[in-house]
Amino acid sequence: MxxxxxxxxxxxxxxxxxxxxxxxxxxxxxxxxxxxxxxxxxxxxxxxxxxxxxxxxxxxxxxxxxxxxxxxxxxxxxxxxxxxxxxxxxxxxxxxxxxxxxxxxxxxxxxxxxxxxxxxxxxxxxxxxxxxxxxxxxxxxxxxxxxxxxxxxxxxxxxxxISPHNVSGRDFIRSGKIGEIGMVRCFVNYGGGAEKPLPTVEVPKELDWNLWCGPAPLRPFNGGDPRNPSQGAGNRGIHPRGFRNYLEYANGTLGDWGIHWLDQVLWITGEKYPKRIYSTGGRPIAGPAISTAAEQTTDAPDHQLATFSFDTFSVQWEHRRFAGNNTDKGENVGCYFYGTKGTFHMGWQKGWTFYPTDGRQPVVTEEPKLNSPDAQNxxxxxxxxxxxxxxxxxxxxDIGEVHLSTNMALLGMLSLKHGKSIEWDGAKERIIGDDAANTLLRREYRKGWEYPSA
Incomplete structure (x- = not known):
């Protein structure tokens, strides 16, 4: 930059x-x-x-x-x-x-x-x-x-x-101390393995499953009891807390964690939208997605790579739900800003660190100030x-700004589903020269629900 x-x-x-x-x-x-x-x-x-x-x-x-x-x-x-x-x-x-x-x-x-x-x-x-x-x-x-x-x-x-270390890290980058930014790499890597399908079970009497699905497709229920935290946290059923990796209700890791880190990129650089997006990924470790009347697995990718091209720099996204190796600071989430004067790691629970290109200069770091529970602000x-x-x-x-960050993640998922790179006209919010891809900017709601008009 x-x-x-x-x-x-x-x-x-x-x-x-x-x-x-x-x-x-x-x-x-x-x-x-x-x-x-x-x-x-x-x-x-x-x-x-x-x-x-x-x-x-x-x-x-x-x-x-x-x-x-x-x-x-x-x-x-x-x-x-x-x-x-x-x-x-x-x-x-x-x-x-x-x-x-x-x-x-x-x-x-x-x-x-x-x-x-x-x-x-x-x-x-x-x-x-x-x-x-x-x-x-x-x-x-x-x-x-x-x-x-x-x-x-x-x-x-x-x-x-608004997290203190993110705010100070933004100020550090925008002051020019890391030089011109040529590339940013965002990542979220957790462990995992092969996925076993969960059986379809009877909908609990306290749950209106039809209304839970709402405008999205109605599919068989698999889930647990939200009153049992240990069951909820480890349960890959759709409800409670498992919906992120069922693509009819969310957009996988990129649509969840990706919003935070892609938002950091736009918030720090002042950019609004990328011009070209390409994404690839799959489920080689989790295994094929299964959805039958008797049993089902998640269907989000167990790993995904996406590239977002801006005028003066590129952004890479990476996530894995296997081989959850950590960064040098012990974090497996965050983003690296690569500048002409060094590398800046914007992290979460370990704060941020700047590694100067000039080895004679000291490494600069700032610890986080996070609140309990869940280390947030x-x-x-x-x-x-x-x-x-x-x-x-x-x-x-503000929703107007975070809409742009959300779009980055959604366009990465769109490219993955479409199987092609896309060119994005951010001002018009249209994909250039690809009518089939533009149909994926919205979806049909289930009967009885009306898609909101823009």
């Missing part, structure tokens, strides 16, 4: 930051509590809700989940956090109509991000939605348009944008969200 390019992108970022966001007058005082609802009461939704309650600015008025087994641990969380007695709902539409929240937290699986978020802002709520913002590119575009049309603040859960991101609601400031993880 040369100085001219840096100045240009910095000016563009300044312009974006000046965009107006409408705010309810009653919110500006910072004295009243926001009526807050959680849609999706699983493990991560409760992590977000815990920080909302800890802020002292939120009254929990409603909880929504299609699996009634999620309510018991969530109600215990609320009782410990605020003592509130929220109303319980199975359908987010009923929640929005009856509870009328000021803030809606959306912690659902990926395929259920778009419709509740759009409905919530149209109902007048500000929204904290988990990443990735949508399952397909055009879902994301519809979400951004809805946020802008209603003037609601929509914060996305890319909390690394949701607390700081929630504070930024509340500040944006009260003041009209642009949130640090």
């Amino acid at each position: 040369n100085r001219r390019h840096f100045l240009h992108t910095s000016a563009a970022a300044t312009t974006l930051a000046a965009l107006p966001f409408s705010v309810r007058a009653a919110d500006k005082s910072g004295t009243r509590k926001f009526r807050t609802a959680l849609i999706g009461c699983g493990w991560w939704g409760n992590n977000i809700l815990r920080e909302a309650m800890a802020s002292g600015a939120c009254e929990v008025v409603a909880l929504c989940d299609v699996d009634a087994r999620q309510f018991e641990p969530t109600l215990k969380n609320v009782s410990a956090g605020t003592g509130d007695t929220p109303k319980l709902f199975k359908d987010y539409r009923e929640l929005l109509a009856q509870a009328k929240p000021d803030i809606a937290i959306i912690g659902t699986p990926d395929h259920w991000h778009a419709l509740p978020m759009i409905a919530a802002v149209k109902a007048g709520a500000h929204v904290y939605v988990e990443k990735p913002i949508g399952h397909t590119v055009m879902e994301g575009r519809a979400m951004v348009n809805a946020a802008r049309a209603t003037g609601r603040v929509v914060q996305v859960g890319t909390h690394r944008r 949701i607390k700081e991101l929630w504070a930024d969200f509340l500040n944006a609601i009260r003041t009209g400031a642009k949130p640090v993880s």
